Amino acid sequence: CESLTRIRMGQNFFNGSIPKGLFGLPNLSQVELQDNYLTGELLVSGRVSPDLGQISLSNNQLSGQLPPAIGNFSGVQKLLLDGNKFAGPIPSEIGKLQQLSKLDFSHNLFSGRIAPEISRCKLLTFVDLSRNELSGEIPNEITSMRILNYLNLSRNHLLGSIPVTIASMQSLTSVDFSYNNLSGLVPSTGQFSYFNYTSFLGNSDLCGPYLGPCKDGVGKGNHQLHLKPLSATTKLLLVLGLLFCSMVFAIAAIVKARSLRNASESKAWRLTAFQRLDFTCD
Structure with a gap:
């Protein structure tokens, strides 16, 4: 099937594993296998079709760790792996996907820190890493993605403060940091003035407008004035x-x-009395 260019088999009842070497078909440009019952690991051989632009494996039962060879998807623009059982760290090789515009790894079991190398994907506009087991701090490098407009990191185990530099990301219109272990003062400048307060709920140590007062000393790290x-x-x-x-x-x-x-x-007023006079002139 070397002449095969598109595979569109989503929303069926397929089971079993993804055939090894599938992504190496020379003319393959699109793989849609979402909403099936596929199991096993995502196997990526050394050779990947240079025309491969979209991979959608959402809502299956795929598991295991993503291999470092995922960096071979250099031409992929949409990588949708949400709704599976992928685990382990997000490999740093994800930064090699220079054409990537949409990344959805939500509803999995990914753990460890958010790979700062993701910031090398300069064309990203959509990033969803919600509902995983990610920990550590939000990498400051994420602010270098200048055209990013959607960022969802909710329902993980992220620590530390929200980077103040996110305020300068003018393209960013929607964020969700809710239900993590974040702390400190939520910035109120720049883009933060447009974000909904529900994007910060579920972080007991976050403070700011609508979230409650800050504890004594909180906010100094964000260069906010702390009144004694x-x-x-x-x-x-x-x-x-x-x-x-x-x-x-x-x-x-x-x-x-x-x-x-x-x-x-x-x-x-002063009243003055007077008398009328009648007289004639001869």
């Missing part, structure tokens, strides 16, 4: 200052009222 509580002496001085200002305003009001009353009395 006022001392008793300062509070007393503020109260005395307010009382003094109130007295000054009260006295000024009384003086103004009296001056207006005096001015009104000085302008009162």
Whole structure:
């Protein structure tokens, strides 16, 4: 079947494993096997069709670790592996997929850190790594993906603070960091002012608007101003200052009222009596 260019067998009842060497067919450009009952591992031989642009294996029962040879998918634009049982770390070779625009690894068992090499995929616009077992911090390198507009990292075990530099990602319109173990102050500048607050729920140590007040000392890492509580002496001085200002305003009001009353009395009408005279001139 070396002349085969597209495989579209999604939404069937196929079972068994993916044939070894399938991705090496020389003219293959598209593989759609989503929504079946395929099992086994994703086997990638050294040779991959240079025309292969889309791989959709969503919602099967595939398992095992992704092989380093996944880096051979250099021409793939869409890689959809969501809804399977893939486990282990996301290989760093994922950074070799320079044409990748959509990456969906959600609903799997991937563990370990988020490979910072993913930031080398400069054409990515969609990244979904939600509902896995990923841990560690959100890599700062992710902000170098300048045309990314969707990022979902929810329901993992991510730690640390949310990178402030995400605020400068003007193309990013939708994020979800909910239900992790993130901490610190959620930035409020740049793109963060457009994100829905539900994107940050489920992180008990996150704070900020709609999430509750920050603990003492939280926010310094994000270059946010942290106000110290006022001392008793300062509070007393503020109260005395307010009382003094109130007295000054009260006295000024009384003086103004009296001056207006005096001015009104000085302008009162004065009545002058007169008698009518009748006379003629000869």
